[in-house]
Amino acid sequence: MPNSTLIQKYNVPGPRYTSYPTVPYWNEDSIDENSWKQSIKKSFDESNSSKGISLYLHLPFCESLCTFCACHKYITKRHELETPYIETLLAEWQLYLQQFDKKPLLKELHLGGGTPTFFEVENLELMIKTILKTVDLHRDFEFSFEGHPNNTTKEHLQALYNLGFTRVSYGVQDYSEKIQKAINRKQSFEDVKNVTQWARDIGYTSISHDLIFGLPFQTINDIIDTIKKTKELKPERISFYSYAHVPWIKGVGQRGFKDSDIPNGDAKRKLYEMGKHMLLNLGYIETGMDHFALPTDSLSRAFKDANMHRNFMGYTTNPTQLMIGLGMSAISDSWYSFSQNEKTLKAYQDQIEKGVLPLLKGHLLTEEDLIIRKHILNIMCHFKTSWKNDNMKFKELPETLGRLKELEKDGLVVILDDELIIPENARAFVRNICMAFDLRMVRNKPNTKLFSLTV
Numbered sequence: 001m002p003n004s005t006l007i008q009k010y011n012v013p014g015p016r017y018t019s020y021p022t023v024p025y026w027n028e029d030s031i032d033e034n035s036w037k038q039s040i041k042k043s044f045d046e047s048n049s050s051k052g053i054s055l056y057l058h059l060p061f062c063e064s065l066c067t068f069c070a071c072h073k074y075i076t077k078r079h080e081l082e083t084p085y086i087e088t089l090l091a092e093w094q095l096y097l098q099q100f101d102k103k104p105l106l107k108e109l110h111l112g113g114g115t116p117t118f119f120e121v122e123n124l125e126l127m128i129k130t131i132l133k134t135v136d137l138h139r140d141f142e143f144s145f146e147g148h149p150n151n152t153t154k155e156h157l158q159a160l161y162n163l164g165f166t167r168v169s170y171g172v173q174d175y176s177e178k179i180q181k182a183i184n185r186k187q188s189f190e191d192v193k194n195v196t197q198w199a200r201d202i203g204y205t206s207i208s209h210d211l212i213f214g215l216p217f218q219t220i221n222d223i224i225d226t227i228k229k230t231k232e233l234k235p236e237r238i239s240f241y242s243y244a245h246v247p248w249i250k251g252v253g254q255r256g257f258k259d260s261d262i263p264n265g266d267a268k269r270k271l272y273e274m275g276k277h278m279l280l281n282l283g284y285i286e287t288g289m290d291h292f293a294l295p296t297d298s299l300s301r302a303f304k305d306a307n308m309h310r311n312f313m314g315y316t317t318n319p320t321q322l323m324i325g326l327g328m329s330a331i332s333d334s335w336y337s338f339s340q341n342e343k344t345l346k347a348y349q350d351q352i353e354k355g356v357l358p359l360l361k362g363h364l365l366t367e368e369d370l371i372i373r374k375h376i377l378n379i380m381c382h383f384k385t386s387w388k389n390d391n392m393k394f395k396e397l398p399e400t401l402g403r404l405k406e407l408e409k410d411g412l413v414v415i416l417d418d419e420l421i422i423p424e425n426a427r428a429f430v431r432n433i434c435m436a437f438d439l440r441m442v443r444n445k446p447n448t449k450l451f452s453l454t455v
């Protein structure tokens with residue numbers, strides 16, 4: 001089947017699988033504050049002393065709204081919000097510490113947003129130093145943060161480096177002025193060059209750029225130009241995201257352009273193919289959906305050694321069993337269950353003031369969920385999975401195989417006796433392949449829009 005026919009057939013709404021079950025399919029009645037606490041305690045007791053834990057700190061503030069953005073953010077210029085926010089986040093951390101008998105062994109710390117570099121250097125330092133006093137550090141700890149090229153300063157980079165940060169990712173998206181105007185994000189190559197160079201000079205070992213294909217007005221020439229510029233800076237990692245157009249979730253946020261300004265289907269796929277082709281030619285390795293890394297980077301090595309993991313932060317080389325997300329809207333994962341914090345600043349702060357974990361919703365994974373989750377993780381992280389072992393078989397495997405046969409006919413998977421492999425040229429359809437395993441979605445087809453298009 002020619003590629004464009006495949007795209008027409010498979011370009012359907014589908015999750016990005018940062019979790020299984022995906023958030024809209026969580027059974028919210030399956031968990032409450034007490035069972036969530038039991039679940040994190042169990043996970044902590046099982047894994048803290050060996051693997052350590054991950055912490056994700058959500059810092060939601062941004063000074064202005066980029067109109068393509070699907071992240072949980074809070075637009076404000078009021079920097080006086082920083083201190084109360086950090087105090088609340090630290091109070092939340094104290095509530096978690098009360099659940100543990102031992103000091104947490106911190107393996108991974110990530111500051112995401114919103115825009116972590118919205119915060120004053122001193123405030124970030126205070127927040128991280130306070131947390132570091134309460135934990136031991138794993139010998140292979142890794143600290144990373146998301147920086148906005150327009151407000152990351154040398155001081156931010158140096159202070160965070162002094163605290164142990166060695167990885168930074170910068171939002172770049174696209175260098176075209178027309179696109180930047182449409183998405184309300186003015187940002188010059190010079191700024192990106194400066195922040196990249198400063199990070200390198202200071203000693204950061206892994207610098208990542210976020211690029212997006214499928215933005216309004218984006219053409220093949222924009223992709224070529226953006227990747228040529230990216231080549232000059234040679235970041236160790238590149239996230240090459242598919243633009244997720246989700247105005248029904250993000251409401252008035254995703255505006256400044258019309259739906260007809262957004263490249264779709266075949267046109268969008270061509271943007272991806274051009275970007276991927278150029279990145280591979282530059283020596284990057286495709287290390288999972290949307291992600292590329294230089295062969296020397298730890299993500300490439302982890303991909304080769306099948307040691308990568310995917311969670312709400314995206315791909316990571318640090319597979320921990322317990323990830324605690326602190327801050328407004330942050331998601332946590334105890335392996336046995338998920339939870340998400342209140343999504344508005346006020347509700348989040350009110351709950352912490354009352355001394356309760358600010359949980360909005362969660363999900364306790366069933367035995368079946370746990371098996372399917374492993375298959376989906378395998379597919380997303382290694383482009384293959386296997387049900388050789390009994391602990392990877394689930395009741396509805398024959399039905400799942402039936403759905404996979406259809407994908408096999410179209411050349412998107414190769415099914416052997418008890419394993420499945422995604423050929424190189426079908427990697428763009430990885431979300432569709434995961435959907436064949438997603439029994440929660442199969443059993444309960446959505447009748448409203450939940451997800452962006454897969455292609």
Ligand SMILES: C[S@@+](CC[C@H](N)C(=O)[O-])C[C@H]1O[C@@H](n2cnc3c(N)ncnc32)[C@H](O)[C@@H]1O
Nearest residue numbers: 068069070113114115146148171210241243244
């Ligand atoms: C929290 S932001 C990055 C940090 C910082 N706020 C910035 O903008 O530079 C994380 C990344 O998510 C990606 N992103 C946000 N909205 C998206 C969307 N609708 N579709 C695809 N990627 C998106 C962007 O590439 C963005 O750089």
Ligand code: SF4
Nearest residue numbers: 062065066069071114
């Ligand atoms: S892309 Fe970054 S700076 Fe822009 S609104 Fe989203 S989180 Fe904020």
